[in-house]
Each structure stands twice: as structure tokens, then as C-alpha cells.
Amino acid sequence: MKFKKNILCIGAGYVGGPTMAMIASKCPDYRVTVVDINPERINAWNSHDLPVYEPGLDKIIKKTRGKNLFFSNNIEKAITENDIIFVSVHTPTKTFGEGAGKAPDLQYWEKTARQILENSKSSKIVIEKSTLPVKTAAAMEKILAPAKGKIKFEVLSNPEFLAEGTAIKDLENPDRVLIGSRDTKNGLKARQELVNIYSRWVPKEKIITTNIWSSELSKLVSNAFLAQRVSSINSISALCEKTEADVSEVAKAVGMDSRIGSKFLQAGIGFGGSCFKKDILHLAYLCEYYGLPEVAAYWESVVKMNEYQQQRFITNILGSMFNTLAGKRICVFGFAFKANTGDTRESPATYITRKLLAEQALVTISDPKALKNAALDLADIDENVKYEEDPYKAVAGCHAIAILTDWNIYRNLDFRKIYKSMIKPAFLFDGRNIVDHAKCFKIGFNVYPIGKPAMSHFKTTQKANSNSR
Numbered sequence: 001m002k003f004k005k006n007i008l009c010i011g012a013g014y015v016g017g018p019t020m021a022m023i024a025s026k027c028p029d030y031r032v033t034v035v036d037i038n039p040e041r042i043n044a045w046n047s048h049d050l051p052v053y054e055p056g057l058d059k060i061i062k063k064t065r066g067k068n069l070f071f072s073n074n075i076e077k078a079i080t081e082n083d084i085i086f087v088s089v090h091t092p093t094k095t096f097g098e099g100a101g102k103a104p105d106l107q108y109w110e111k112t113a114r115q116i117l118e119n120s121k122s123s124k125i126v127i128e129k130s131t132l133p134v135k136t137a138a139a140m141e142k143i144l145a146p147a148k149g150k151i152k153f154e155v156l157s158n159p160e161f162l163a164e165g166t167a168i169k170d171l172e173n174p175d176r177v178l179i180g181s182r183d184t185k186n187g188l189k190a191r192q193e194l195v196n197i198y199s200r201w202v203p204k205e206k207i208i209t210t211n212i213w214s215s216e217l218s219k220l221v222s223n224a225f226l227a228q229r230v231s232s233i234n235s236i237s238a239l240c241e242k243t244e245a246d247v248s249e250v251a252k253a254v255g256m257d258s259r260i261g262s263k264f265l266q267a268g269i270g271f272g273g274s275c276f277k278k279d280i281l282h283l284a285y286l287c288e289y290y291g292l293p294e295v296a297a298y299w300e301s302v303v304k305m306n307e308y309q310q311q312r313f314i315t316n317i318l319g320s321m322f323n324t325l326a327g328k329r330i331c332v333f334g335f336a337f338k339a340n341t342g343d344t345r346e347s348p349a350t351y352i353t354r355k356l357l358a359e360q361a362l363v364t365i366s367d368p369k370a371l372k373n374a375a376l377d378l379a380d381i382d383e384n385v386k387y388e389e390d391p392y393k394a395v396a397g398c399h400a401i402a403i404l405t406d407w408n409i410y411r412n413l414d415f416r417k418i419y420k421s422m423i424k425p426a427f428l429f430d431g432r433n434i435v436d437h438a439k440c441f442k443i444g445f446n447v448y449p450i451g452k453p454a455m456s457h458f459k460t461t462q463k464a465n466s467n468s469r
């Protein structure tokens with residue numbers, strides 16, 4: 001079959017894979033190829049066991065793979081054959097040299113740009129899908145400038161706003177699609193090519209076009225604002241615990257103000273995931289670079305509050321369990337950084353589990369999708385860790401439960417059965433406020449939610465509050 005357009009994506013990760021699957025599904029007349037330097041990733045994309053767990057992804061891959069969606073290792077050939085190239089390689093935080101711990105590591109990005117230059121025999125549109133510091137497109141244009149003869153490159157910015165766990169839903173029905181370009185004849189023409197792709201399924205009014213720098217910056221700012229809301233409500237959860245206010249009630253009251261809105265006000269053990277921390281640190285670094293240290297400090301405080309929230313959770317466990325965890329078995333419910341994903345990158349569970357192990361606790365981890373990644377993350381220190389998918393088996397013989405991920409299955413477990421199988425006094429630390437605290441307290445648990453009064457059988461002054469869920 002002859003395809004109308006040939007589209008390539010370099011980087012077959014959490015963003016590149018699902019995004020290209022959606023484009024292939026919505027544009028059956030386009031040929032979509034996804035390449036990656038990691039052959040195992042590509043093999044997994046070509047197998048039944050996809051490298052990324054996302055609700056709905058299997059179905060869409062089944063529909064398109066081998067028809068107009070292809071996964072390959074041959075990056076050079078793919079660059080030569082395609083005219084529209086998305087780049088979705090990762091941009092982690094630098095671990096070395098100038099800006100270590102803050103600045104983005106752009107080496108993969110630059111290598112990819114050079115690879116595009118070397119293997120191009122015709123003009124191409126290169127699209128930044130990865131989240132990048134504002135002005136990266138200028139560097140990209142410089143790298144691509146020495147192209148031979150009539151070959152021209154047009155760089156666009158088209159950041160991805162999908163969230164893990166809801167990636168397919170977000171891609172199918174996005175709040176907006178953002179496309180940034182140069183305001184030149186060729187820039188606008190390239191932009192239109194991309195608008196044509198998205199307008200196959202996204203309403204025109206949701207496709208917004210901006211200058212390229214606004215587009216690059218908007219992605220960093222969107223993530224920073226979302227993370228800031230989580231840190232804001234978490235900071236208030238600490239105050240709630242001191243004042244007998246209930247953070248869920250406060251969040252509801254505050255969020256019903258339509259100027260504020262109700263989303264991203266769920267207090268917990270802090271945000272995780274590959275983006276929030278990295279993007280805020282990159283934003284702060286940019287501010288410092290441009291001589292704005294006050295602005296940098298403002299955004300850095302969002303990350304500091306997140307670290308404080310995780311530390312607070314551990315301090316609370318330790319204090320409540322008589323200041324010693326040595327030899328006690330703690331069952332961790334959920335290791336993924338959020339529900340409906342197997343991803344554990346920057347998961348608060350990693351930090352919390354490591355702290356529990358440092359206190360010489362014995363840890364059993366249960367998670368429906370993330371056990372494989374959990375074992376990789378803890379490989380260096382997991383001699384006192386057990387992995388067990390079944391929550392009932394995992395919790396038997398434990399002193400305490402720590403709920404670290406908001407998986408739905410944990411909301412409606414048979415906590416009576418669980419309580420019976422545990423060592424007494426049994427403790428329940430609900431790091432996501434997802435279970436019925438009053439009910440668990442009545443069963444016999446000592447219950448410690450986030451941002452709500454603790455319900456402990458040791459104190460006569462604190463009683464179960466039936467409205468405290």
C-alpha cells in the first residue's frame with residue numbers, strides 16, 4: 001500500500017509509543033514508524049508483552065501494528081525514509097558537571113539531532129515531543145544548519161501533555177494540542193502539516209498554535225503548576241494534622257471555587273513520576289541562568305515541600321510504632337508512582353521503602369503492575385524485601401500497612417480479613433487517603449491518614465470520627 005505520509009518517532013518510551021499508536025490509529029493512510037536505540041524496547045513493542053502498561057493501549061496496538069504502525073531498530077534507515085520526524089528521547093536531569101542535579105542532560109537530544117542531519121537525503125520537519133528547556137529549538141536549528149544542498153529542516157515544538165495511566169484517553173480527547181513554530185513562510189507551512197494530522201480527530205478550537213518559545217515554555221510551566229498544587233495541598237495537610245482540620249474537607253471547600261478548581265488537590269505522600277521534579281528543576285535552572293534567582297527559589301520550594309511530605313510520612317510511621325521498626329514487617333500497598341501504571345520512576349514508594357529498610361524493617365511490597373520495576377529499583381538493597389502481588393498474602397504476619405499508591409483495588413479490600421492475619425497492634429498508614437478510616441479503626445487498626453486526625457486505640461482522648469473519610 002502507498003501511504004500518504006511517512007511519519008517517524010525517535011524514542012519508543014512512555015510518550016513516543018502511545019502517541020504514535022494514536023496517530024497511526026487515527027490516520028490509517030499514514031505510515032508511522034517508531035525507532036529506539038534500545039533493541040529490547042523495540043522487541044517488547046513487537047511482542048504481546050508491551051514495555052508500557054496503559055489501559056487501552058493493547059487494543060490500539062493490535063489494531064495498527066504491522067498495518068501502518070511499525071517498530072524498528074534501524075534508526076538511520078528510518079530517518080532517510082521519513083519526512084516528518086518526532087523526537088521523544090528522554091532528557092533526564094544532569095548528574096555531572098555544571099548544573100548537576102538541576103539542568104537537563106541534553107546529550108541524547110543533541111546526538112539524535114546529529115543523527116538526523118547525517119542520514120537525511122531530503123528536507124524534513126523535526127518536531128520536539130520531549131519536554132525541553134525554552135530555546136532548545138534554536139540549538140537544534142544550529143546543529144541542523146550545515147545540511148547539504150537544498151536540504152532544509154524546519155523545527156517545531158509539540159509538547160505532550162498525556163498523563164500515565166490515562167494516556168490513551170488523554171491522547172484521544174486532549175484538553176489542547178499545542179504547536180509552536182517559527183513565524184516564517186516555511187515555519188507556518190510545517191506547522192500546517194502537523195495541524196492536519198491532529199485535526200483528524202481533535203476539534204480545531206483545541207489545536208493552539210504559538211511561537212516556538214511559548215510552546216517550549218508552556219510544557220514546563222504546565223507541569224510546574226500541577227506539581228505546585230500538589231505541594232500546596234500537601235503543605236496544608238501538615239497544618240491539618242496539627243489543628244484537627246480535615247484536608248479532604250478543606251480541599252473540597254477550596255476546590256469548589258471555580259477560580260481554583262478541584263483537580264490536583266488530593267493530599268498524599270508527594271508527587272512522583274518522571275516529569276514533575278525534573279521539569280521544575282529544569283525551570284529553576286533556566287531562571288537562574290537568566291539571572292532570576294528569586295524566581296528559581298520560588299519553584300524549587302515546590303520540590304522541597306514534596307521531599308518534606310515524604311520525610312514526614314516516615315517520621316510519622318516511626319513515631320507511631322514506638323520509635324523502632326527494627327525486625328518489624330511492613331507491608332507496602334502500591335509501588336507505582338500513581339495508579340494504573342507500572343512506572344516507578346521517582347515514585348515516593350522508592351524513597352519510603354529505602355527509609356524503612358534503613359530502619360531495619362522487613363518490607364513486603366504488593367502492586368498489581370509495578371513489582372518488576374520495584375525489584376529493579378531496589379536491587380542493591382532488597383535482601384529484606386519480599387514481593388507479592390496478592391495483597392492478602394502480602395499482608396499476613398505484618399505489623400503495619402503503608403498504602404503508597406492509589407490503586408482502586410486497595411479501596412475495597414476485606415480489611416477485617418486483613419486485620420485478622422496481622423500482628424497486633426496493627427497499624428494502617430494511608431498515604432493516599434483512599435480507605436474508609438473510621439471503618440478500619442472500628443475493625444481494630446490504629447489508623448494514620450494524611451492531613452486528618454489519627455485514630456489510635458492507645459489514646460483515650462482521640463475518638464474515631466465517622467465523617468473523617
Ligand code: UDX
Nearest residue numbers: 011012013014015016036037038088089090108130131
Ligand atoms: C521522555 C522524556 O522524559 C519527557 O520529558 C518527554 O516529554 C518525552 O520523552 P518518556 O517517553 O517517558 O519521556 O521517556 P522514556 O520512556 O525514557 O523514553 C525515551 C526513549 O528514548 C527510551 O526508550 C530510549 O531508549 C530512547 N532513546 C534515548 C533513543 O532512542 N535514542 C537516544 O539517543 C536516547
Ligand code: UDX
Nearest residue numbers: 160161162163164264265266268271272273275337338
Ligand atoms: C504529568 C502531567 O499531568 C502530564 O500532563 C505531563 O505530560 C507529564 O507529567 P504524570 O506524571 O504521568 O503526568 O501523572 P500525574 O497524574 O500528573 O501525577 C503526577 C504525580 O502527582 C503522581 O505521583 C500523583 O500521585 C501525584 N498527585 C496528582 C497527587 O499526589 N495529588 C493529586 O491531586 C494529583
